[in-house]
Structures are given as C-alpha cells and as structure tokens.
Amino acid sequence: MPIIEVDNLRKEFKVYQHRKGFWGAIRNLASSQYSLIKAVDGISFGVDEGQMIGYVGPNGAGKSTTIKMLTGILVPTSGKINVAGLTPHKNRKENARRIGVVFGQRTQLWWDLPVIESFQLLRRIYRVSGENYSRNLDMFHDLLNIGDFINTPVRKLSLGQRMRCDLAAALLHDPPILYLDEPTIGLDVVAKQRIRTFLNNINQERKITIVLTTHDLADVEKLCRRMMIIDHGKIIYDGTVDEIKRRYGKNRRLVVDFARNYKHIHIPGSEIIRRNGHRIWLQFNRDHYSASQLISQIAEKYDIIDLTLEEPEIETIVAGIYEGKMEE
Ligand SMILES: Nc1ncnc2c1ncn2[C@@H]1O[C@H](COP(=O)(O)OP(=O)(O)OP(=O)(O)O)[C@@H](O)[C@H]1O
Ligand SMILES: [Mg+2]
Structure with a gap:
C-alpha cells in the first residue's frame, strides 16, 4: 500500500518580467508581463x-x-x-x-x-x-x-x-x-x-x-x-x-594523483580526459575493465599518492536518457 x-x-509560478530601460518602463506601466514557470x-x-x-x-x-x-x-x-x-x-x-x-x-x-x-x-x-x-x-x-x-x-x-x-x-x-x-x-x-x-x-x-x-x-x-x-x-x-x-553508469572516472610529474602517461583501457599538474582524470568502461584492474596497472608503472573513483553526474545520466529515447 x-x-x-x-x-x-503541477505547480506553476507566475514570474513578473521586468523590462529594462526607458521604453521598457513605459511598457511595464502599460501592461504587466508575466511568464509562467512550470516547476512541476x-x-x-x-x-x-x-x-x-x-x-x-x-x-x-x-x-x-x-x-x-x-x-x-x-x-x-x-x-x-x-x-x-x-x-x-x-x-x-x-x-x-x-x-x-x-x-x-x-x-x-x-x-x-x-x-x-x-x-x-x-x-x-x-x-x-x-x-x-x-x-x-x-x-x-x-x-x-x-x-x-x-x-x-x-x-x-x-x-x-x-x-x-x-x-x-x-x-x-x-x-x-x-x-x-x-x-x-x-x-x-x-x-x-x-x-x-x-x-x-x-x-x-x-x-x-x-x-x-x-x-x-x-x-x-x-x-x-x-x-x-x-x-x-x-x-x-x-x-x-x-x-x-x-544503462548509464558504464563510464566511470578515476582521479589519480601522481607523486611526480610524468610527461607521458599511457594506461591501456582508459582515456585521459583531463590533466592538472600531478593529477589526471581517467575514463574507463566498467564492462571491460574493473577499477581494481586499472589501479593495479597504474600502480605497477607509476608512483602514485592517491586515487579516487568518481561517480557519474546526474547531468550525464539525464543526457543519456534523452539520447536513449531519441534512438528508440
Ligand atoms: N517561489 C518561486 N517563484 C518563482 N519560481 C520558482 C519559485 N520556486 C522555484 N521556482 C522555479 O521553479 C523551478 C524548480 O525549482 P526547484 O527549486 O523545485 O528546483 P530543484 O530541483 O530543487 O533545484 P536545485 O537542485 O537547484 O535545488 C526553477 O525554475 C525555479 O527557478
Ligand atoms: Mg532544490
């Protein structure tokens, strides 16, 4: 139950549209302009x-x-x-x-x-x-x-x-x-x-x-x-x-902090999507690689200080849902 x-x-909000400038002010006097926000x-x-x-x-x-x-x-x-x-x-x-x-x-x-x-x-x-x-x-x-x-x-x-x-x-x-x-x-x-x-x-x-x-x-x-x-x-x-x-959580991100500034970083199975000094953001498909596989690969080749796994963001998933609907 x-x-x-x-x-x-449903919930709609009426929002007063304030026109700017001299002519805007005159038009505001002449007619009030509301726009409707469909919040729900x-x-x-x-x-x-x-x-x-x-x-x-x-x-x-x-x-x-x-x-x-x-x-x-x-x-x-x-x-x-x-x-x-x-x-x-x-x-x-x-x-x-x-x-x-x-x-x-x-x-x-x-x-x-x-x-x-x-x-x-x-x-x-x-x-x-x-x-x-x-x-x-x-x-x-x-x-x-x-x-x-x-x-x-x-x-x-x-x-x-x-x-x-x-x-x-x-x-x-x-x-x-x-x-x-x-x-x-x-x-x-x-x-x-x-x-x-x-x-x-x-x-x-x-x-x-x-x-x-x-x-x-x-x-x-x-x-x-x-x-x-x-x-x-x-x-x-x-x-x-x-x-x-x-459906949408296939791509995961791993943030890696290296102990040193490596010039060339290559980690098979993942793609570097961002880099900032000693820190890189890697994207990988979790159907093909597990995070632990990737982490042990990285740890073998490089000196690392820290690792964090990032969850996908809601915006990414929402975009994925719309794409999926279009394909249908
Ligand atoms: N009191 C209000 N008057 C006018 N518009 C409003 C009012 N409250 C909310 N809105 C509008 O309604 C829409 C939904 O707002 P709401 O706060 O429910 O979103 P939310 O999902 O909680 O967002 P957030 O993640 O930012 O908290 C937004 O466009 C917001 O600007
Ligand atoms: Mg809110």
Missing part, C-alpha cells in the same frame, strides 16, 4: 510504506517544489496528493505530526539557541512524551554523536554537525515519513557517510518511509533501490537504481 500518492501534480509539470507516483526512494535531477528540475507540496508548505496548482490519508496543504497541522523534514540548504533550528533548547521547544510543539523524548535523545547520541555539541548555539556548528542536529530535530516526534531535501549538500566524504549510515539505520530499524532529494548519485546508490529522475518538472525515469547504473 502506498503511503504517499501523487497524481498529475504533471507528475504521478506512489511511495510504499517503509521505502527509501531517491529523487534526483539537475538544478531547477523541480525537486524542492515537489517536496514543499508534499509537506504542505506550497499549494499545488492542480493535481492530487495523498499522504497517509491526508491532503497536506489542507491538513497542514495534522500532516506535520506525521512527517519530518530536513532542508539541507537551511536549518529548521533556532539559530541563536543551543541545540538542546531547540529540541525542548520542538518537544513542546509536538507534545512528545518524556519517555519518547529521552529514548530518542539517547538514540541520537548513539547514532549521530550529537552529545559533544548539544549545548552549542546552532550558528556555531559546522555544516556536518548542524545537519546531524537537523536530522535529530526532524525525528523527535517519531514521524513515520521523512522528507530530505539535499541532506548531504556541502558535506565532506566522512560527514556524508555518517548521515548515510544513520538513514539506513532508521529506515531499516524503524521502517521510516524516506523521500531523499539529492544531487549526489552516490547517496542514492548507497541508500535506495528505487529512484525517480525529474527534469524540467517531468519525471523522466522511475525504476531501480541498478537499471540506471547498468
């Missing part, structure tokens, strides 16, 4: 209870607009949303009890207050029982390690620390659904990994349904079986992550 159902959902352009999908789904797409694709409609912050232009039997924008309060939300770009916490005081305020707003409150705080201590900075004002936290506190705050009232809009944006690898481990844990242990918006395909690859790709307000893919990897 889907806990979230979305049917032919007729999308339909369902999310089953306990599922963790990746919602990805390039900048401006419509991801945040979708999340805002699901949470009830934005009123749809048309279409239907049903979240656990409620229409979010019509039952905002009731809906808020059942959902947790994290916007990675902006904290939900009180900027000047110590983290713990934000938690206490939220506890009162959501009427969380003393028992549940302390059980949850214990869990956040264990899994998110927030104990070290729980008395620090939010504005003094690092981005990674703040994100962990935002996650904790979103889950204080035990919501069955969690919406995450770019929860790993701007974080380093270690901080990202910590958040991913936590999300996996609450999804599996507490069966929380999670909709995860991200630019980072590695998030989706590590966390979700299903992904939806949105572009220009339309869902252009809804299926398994494996299928996308199989």
